[in-house]
Amino acid sequence: MTAVETINLEIDGIHVHAEKGRTIMEVADSMGIRIPRLCFHPQLSTLGACRVCIVEVEGMRNPVASCAYPVSAGMKIKTSSPTLRRLRRDIVELLLDNHPRECQTCERDGNCELQNLAYSLGVRERLFAGERKKFKIEKSSRAVIRDAERCILCGRCVRVCEEVQGVCNLDVQKRGFGSVVSPAHGEKMAESVCIHCGQCINVCPTAALIEHSDTEAVLNALDDPDLHVIVQTAPSIRAAVGEGFGFPPGTPTTGKMVTALRLMGFSKVFDTNIGADLTIIEESEEFLSRLKKNEKLPLITSCSPGWISFMERFYPEMIPNASTCKSPMSMLSTLVKTCYAEKKKLDPEKIFVVAIMPCTAKKYEANRPEHMAPWGKPYTDAVLTTREFIWLAKCLGVNYRELPDGEFDAPLGMSSGAGDIFGATGGVMEAALRTAYEKVTGDTCPNLNFLEVRGVAGVKEATIDLKGTEINVAVANGLHNAKTVLNGILRGEKKLHIVEVMACPGGCVAGGGQPYPPEGMYVLDPNLARMRAKALYAIDANKQLRKSHDNPEIMRWYAEYLGEPNGHRTHELLHTSYTAKLPRGVR
Numbered sequence: 343m344t345a346v347e348t349i350n351l352e353i354d355g356i357h358v359h360a361e362k363g364r365t366i367m368e369v370a371d372s373m374g375i376r377i378p379r380l381c382f383h384p385q386l387s388t389l390g391a392c393r394v395c396i397v398e399v400e401g402m403r404n405p406v407a408s409c410a411y412p413v414s415a416g417m418k419i420k421t422s423s424p425t426l427r428r429l430r431r432d433i434v435e436l437l438l439d440n441h442p443r444e445c446q447t448c449e450r451d452g453n454c455e456l457q458n459l460a461y462s463l464g465v466r467e468r469l470f471a472g473e474r475k476k477f478k479i480e481k482s483s484r485a486v487i488r489d490a491e492r493c494i495l496c497g498r499c500v501r502v503c504e505e506v507q508g509v510c511n512l513d514v515q516k517r518g519f520g521s522v523v524s525p526a527h528g529e530k531m532a533e534s535v536c537i538h539c540g541q542c543i544n545v546c547p548t549a550a551l552i553e554h555s556d557t558e559a560v561l562n563a564l565d566d567p568d569l570h571v572i573v574q575t576a577p578s579i580r581a582a583v584g585e586g587f588g589f590p591p592g593t594p595t596t597g598k599m600v601t602a603l604r605l606m607g608f609s610k611v612f613d614t615n616i617g618a619d620l621t622i623i624e625e626s627e628e629f630l631s632r633l634k635k636n637e638k639l640p641l642i643t644s645c646s647p648g649w650i651s652f653m654e655r656f657y658p659e660m661i662p663n664a665s666t667c668k669s670p671m672s673m674l675s676t677l678v679k680t681c682y683a684e685k686k687k688l689d690p691e692k693i694f695v696v697a698i699m700p701c702t703a704k705k706y707e708a709n710r711p712e713h714m715a716p717w718g719k720p721y722t723d724a725v726l727t728t729r730e731f732i733w734l735a736k737c738l739g740v741n742y743r744e745l746p747d748g749e750f751d752a753p754l755g756m757s758s759g760a761g762d763i764f765g766a767t768g769g770v771m772e773a774a775l776r777t778a779y780e781k782v783t784g785d786t787c788p789n790l791n792f793l794e795v796r797g798v799a800g801v802k803e804a805t806i807d808l809k810g811t812e813i814n815v816a817v818a819n820g821l822h823n824a825k826t827v828l829n830g831i832l833r834g835e836k837k838l839h840i841v842e843v844m845a846c847p848g849g850c851v852a853g854g855g856q857p858y859p860p861e862g863m864y865v866l867d868p869n870l871a872r873m874r875a876k877a878l879y880a881i882d883a884n885k886q887l888r889k890s891h892d893n894p895e896i897m898r899w900y901a902e903y904l905g906e907p908n909g910h911r912t913h914e915l916l917h918t919s920y921t922a923k924l925p926r927g928v929r
Contacts, residue, residue, distance in 0.1 A: 349415040354422065362415075366397055366408035370421055377421050378430055378459060381496035382409040383545060385866035386505055389497045394430055394459065397421050405429065431463045439470040441548075442491050448549050453858055455547035456494060477522060483531035484554055484709050485538035485702040490522045493550035499523060499542035506847055506866065508822035509652065511536045523550070535655050537821070539648035539845045540702030540727075540854015544865040553702045553855055556724040557734050563694040563724070564607045570688055573608040573696045574674050574754075575599060577615055578765025578850040579728050581877035582700065585857040586732030587742040592873030594881055597747020602740045604748060612678070612754040614697065615761030617670030618773070620677070620899075621645065622760060622890035624667045624916055626777040627908035629840055633813070638662050640816075640831065640838040643770050645669045647707035648845025648854075650920060652821050657828055658922035666917040670764065671697045671704060672713050673916050674754065675721040680915060681903040682754065690715065694723045698731045700765070700853030703845065712918045727855025756895040759882030766875035767819035767849030768795035768802060771842040775806060775815075776889045783809045790888050798848050798868045798875070801826055803838075813839040820847035851875050 347362040353370055360369045365388075370377050381392040388410045396405035400418035405426065413419075420426070438460060445451050477490035495514065500523060504510045511534050515524050525534035543551045563571050584595040603611045629641045644650060644665040653660055668676065675697065679690040697704060707713065708722035715721050726734065735742055749755065760776055763769035772792045779787040794804035795815065800823035803816045816838050818824040824843045830836035846853045848871025859870055882888060890896065905911040 349413065351413055351415065351417040351419065353419045360413050363412055366399075366406070366411050366413055366417075366419060367395060369413055370397075370408065370419075375421055377408050378462065379409060380455060380459060380494070380547060381498065383498050383501070383866070384864055386498060386501040386545070389501070391495065391497055392433065394433055396426060396429060398423060398426060427463065431465055434460050434463055434465055435469055437494050438465065439468050439472070440474050441494070448492075449552050450549040454549065473519075475519065475522075480524075480530060481554065482533070483536060483538065483706070485705045486531055486536065486540060486543060487552050487554050488524065488531055489550055489552070490524065491550075492548045493523055494548055495521055495523065496547060497523075498545040498547065499551055502541045502545045502866070506820050506822055507537070507539060507541055507652075507845070508825050509535060509537055509656075512542065537648045537651035537655065537845065538703035538706040538854075539651075539821075541846065541866075543702065543854055544852075544856075544858070553727050553730065554705055555730060556696075556705070556726055557730050557737075559724045560696050560726060560734065563696070566694075568692060569694045570609050570692055571607070571694045571696065572610045572612060572678055573603050573698060574612045574614045574617070574671065574678075575603070575698045576671065576700055576765065576850065577618060577762050577769075577878060578700045578853065578856070578874065579698055579731070580762075580881070581765060581851060581874040582856050583728050583732060584742075585860065586729070589743075591859065591863070591870055592877045594877040595742075596881070597749070598742055598745040600748035600750055601745040602735050602742055605740050605745075606735060606738050608696070610751045610754075611748070612674065613750045613757050613761075614670050614674055614699075615757030615764070616754050616893070616895065617672075617674035617677070618645075618761035618764045619758050619890035619893045619896050620673045620916065621667050621670050622770075622773045622777050623896060623900075623907050624673075624912060625665050626774055626781060626891075628665055628667065629774070629778065630781055631908065633839060640814075640841045641665055642840075643774075643842045644918075645764065645770055646843060646845045646850075647701065647703035649821065649824065649843045651703065651706065651923075652824070652845065654920055654923040659832070660828060661920045661922065664920060666913075666919065668713070668916055668918050669704075669707065670761070671699060671722060671725075672707065672918070675708075676915050677899070678754070679715055679721055681899060684903075685753075691717055691719070695721065696724045696726060697722050698726045698728065700728055700850045700856045701846070702727060702854040704855075710918075712920075728853075728857055729855055732857065753895055753898075756887075756893060758890050758893050759885040759888040760890045762878050762881045762885070765850040765878050766796070767798060767844050767871075768817045768842065769849065769875075769878070770844075771795045771815055771817050771840070773890060774840065774842075777891045778813075779808050780889070780891070782811050785809065787889070795842075796875075796879075798871050800847070803836075815840050815842075817842045819844040819849050821845055823847075847871070849875070851878070 390410035760773035851874035
């Protein structure tokens with residue numbers, strides 16, 4: 343191993359030893375000195391565009407951008423001075439004077455990096471009057487709304503779309519005062535190669551990119567006495583929603599979440615985890631059938647709608663390999679408006695299903711033509727992100743922190759721990775392996791913890807021995823990582839049997855609709871994903887029921903309504919199809 347070379351320098355009068363090649367900002371952060379920043383993001387490439395992070399270096403004529411400038415031996419650096427404060431304030435004032443004056447009505451009010459920076463720098467008035475950029479709000483997408491007037495051209499969305507997701511849908515178009523971030527040729531988001539994942543929303547420091555809100559539709563439904571309004575909650579929500587009410591990241595608050603939803607007026611509170619259990623049973627039967635016939639392998643999971651959109655746009659040749667199972671959300675919504683409606687003697691057209699999801703792509707999924715009910719409306723009527731749910735609970739006066747724990751409603755509230763871990767990258771694979779082991783061997787699985795597929799590494803590969811039957815598995819999270827696996831399959835370099843792909847880095851716990859992290863943490867921070875995932879694994883470990891195929895409620899639905907797993911009735915209700923959307927993209 344090559345020895346790390348260290349150098350001596352001085353920052354704000356403090357002598358420090360630092361690793362050669364690190365940036366001034368990195369060294370300052372390690373000392374507890376926080377330099378203001380705006381375009382910088384530690385998980386993305388360095389752009390150095392905003393210049394808010396400038397510092398003074400002795401002997402240099404002009405200040406330098408600390409996010410991009412490497413330290414060198416003997417440097418003497420000032421991170422704060424009257425000159426730096428004035429320059430930084432001028433930069434922020436210029437940004438603000440080209441920015442809408444709508445802070446009180448903005449979705450990011452109180453949680454906006456530009457607003458916080460203006461406050462900390464002492465910007466108390468707008469000094470630079472003049473023409474301001476004007477753009478129409480672009481609302482064509484069911485998932486992501488783009489408001490270019492609020493954009494500060496930091497480039498974070500461009501970089502996350504290219505470097506993390508490998509989609510390259512966004513870039514800076516035009517020049518000078520007319521510069522704008524948009525899809526190629528100024529296309530609408532709905533007509534672009536956007537996969538609806540929402541990671542651009544997560545990294546945007548202002549509100550130039552936000553989710554397409556369904557909160558008004560949900561409030562209207564709750565006020566309609568003719569509707570039976572049902573809500574379902576995704577696995578990863580319970581590990582993140584508490585952050586919106588002051589709980590530390592990774593605090594599970596399942597019971598409080600259920601009680602809050604009842605107080606908000608929902609008729610029934612169901613658990614998307616039961617849809618996850620259904621998915622595992624259907625998907626494992628599908629996998630074992632393919633394995634026996636040695637066809638359409640590897641099977642690729644289909645729970646992540648961002649991944650499905652990516653496949654349809656960039657890897658249409660992999661469509662035959664994708665599981666035909668609907669996602670847990672769509673399975674449960676379909677079950678509610680068919681079997682549950684029949685059981686409870688309810689008019690399915692009077693049932694309004696709300697899904698609370700970590701993912702903006704679920705909004706797109708709910709409105710796919712393949713997921714429409716026979717009467718022409720979606721099985722899932724509205725999708726709220728975790729952020730939208732947090733706002734809605736506060737709007738309706740719910741004192742979340744003080745709530746007692748509640749329980750999900752029967753008959754669609756009992757789930758296994760395998761359903762809970764769907765929210766973490768590798769969780770779908772682990773849940774499937776628990777069931778596949780017992781289906782293949784006929785024996786009880788001796789160890790339900792498949793540690794080989796856990797963790798937030800971008801790609802994980804393993805060979806799992808099912809008592810003599812070896813299967814090669816791969817898990818990818820973040821679509822740039824998924825490309826590595828998919829290209830290896832297409833080139834014949836990877837001989838795999840089953841692959842899990844999650845569009846978002848870290849899995850659903852870091853989805854495009856999850857809470858913005860507390861100050862000092864960043865979206866895409868692997869530690870944030872780990873903390874949320876740890877909560878899900880703890881919930882799983884503490885459940886007596888940890889295998890999807892052991893869920894008695896699931897078995898009852900099969901016996902009374904669905905028939906055989908992977909059979910005719912389940913294919914009618916619980917499976918779907920995919921279509922190549924655009925010519926194959928550049929890889």
